[in-house]
Amino acid sequence: MISEGTARNLVVRAAASLFYARGIQAVGMDAVRAEAGVSLKRIYTLFPSKSDLVAAVLNHRRAQWESGLEDAAKNCRTPQGKLLAIFDFLRSWVSEGDFRGCAFVNAFGELSGVSPDVAELSRNQKAAFREYVAELVREAGAFQALTDYLVILAEGAQVIAAIDGGVDAVDNARSAAEIVIANALGEL
Amino acid sequence: MISEGTARNLVVRAAASLFYARGIQAVGMDAVRAEAGVSLKRIYTLFPSKSDLVAAVLNHRRAQWESGLEDAAKNCRTPQGKLLAIFDFLRSWVSEGDFRGCAFVNAFGELSGVSPDVAELSRNQKAAFREYVAELVREAGAFQALTDYLVILAEGAQVIAAIDGGVDAVDNARSAAEIVIANALGEL
DNA sequence: TATACTAGAGAACGACCGTTCTCGGCGCAA
DNA sequence: TTGCGCCGAGAACGGTCGTTCTCTAGTATA
Incomplete structure (x- = not known):
């Protein structure tokens, strides 16, 4: 057995x-x-119950997301590189073919209105991602607003990539990220 | 009756x-x-059938979105102003209290896997929004990649605002939009 | 070998949902 | 007034889903 x-x-x-x-x-x-x-x-x-299975699935998704992020950042030396690596990770994920957006965003849209647990798990995952980015932004010495710019670009890229069905949104988000990072570091 | x-x-x-x-x-x-x-x-x-009602609801949402966008843009003279007005419109919508993200993104996440109609209606709405932005970007004389930067920021702001439950994401997206617009117009 | 336990397959159960049907009542034309 | 047609309320129907139960067969131990 x-x-x-x-x-x-x-x-x-x-x-x-x-x-x-x-x-x-x-x-x-x-x-x-x-x-x-x-x-x-x-x-x-x-x-x-099915709700418990849903929670376990979301925890599994969160672990996948976080290890994927760290793998992509591993080879980067600078904080700026690690920030841009977010979009490299997104690119490889989106390219897998069965990409259908962020599982937390989908679960939130479908169930947050009737399941507080799903809503909270989604909130927690987004908060953890934001904190991951915030730490890198601190290390890079950029102003903190950059954190939210990058988080918004990453989420927007996933939404558009899911609905459009292509990888372009991720590349575009990465280009926009380069602009706001450069701006935040006073390089423009 | x-x-x-x-x-x-x-x-x-x-x-x-x-x-x-x-x-x-x-x-x-x-x-x-x-x-x-x-x-x-x-x-x-x-x-x-219920599917027909869902389609009617999504069409209604699209009309609401488009008229809201145009109302917000009405008072702006420059294309740049109209582009930023997107985020003013988002701000007022998100502030309404019952905000729970973009209805198309939610419907797509919930049903696109089992309903091609919902998937197509979502794709069409996003394509129409993108074209609205693209036209303003052309009028502003900026390079076309700016279109996608702004679309991604707008979508990301909605996702984060929905899950976080605040209006901050929209303000941050607007700030990021100002940066990429200035960059696209060679003002940095 | 005999027995007690366990696990899996699938039936069963109660609830709910989309959709249709029935029935009773109201308005209207002659 | 009488008959006719339309409407709303809500019951009914068939299907599905989450969850539990039954039954059978296999296994390990004495």
């Missing part, structure tokens, strides 16, 4: 993929069962 | 408000009936 940890992973990954592709409410627990290859009974011992 | 046109308006406005507040799938047709004060039978003669 599959170990508990493995089963949990299978379920979270299957649910993450299905929720992301079709929306959360459009995916029934039976579809998760079929995709994960884990029985309904098992799923319900791992996650007492 | 209520005239057909009036009933149609009542239904679309009620549905727009409920869909926006709670998400589309979370709102049943019976809730629309209660909010609009129009019988289910009547609703189904006006809109053959």
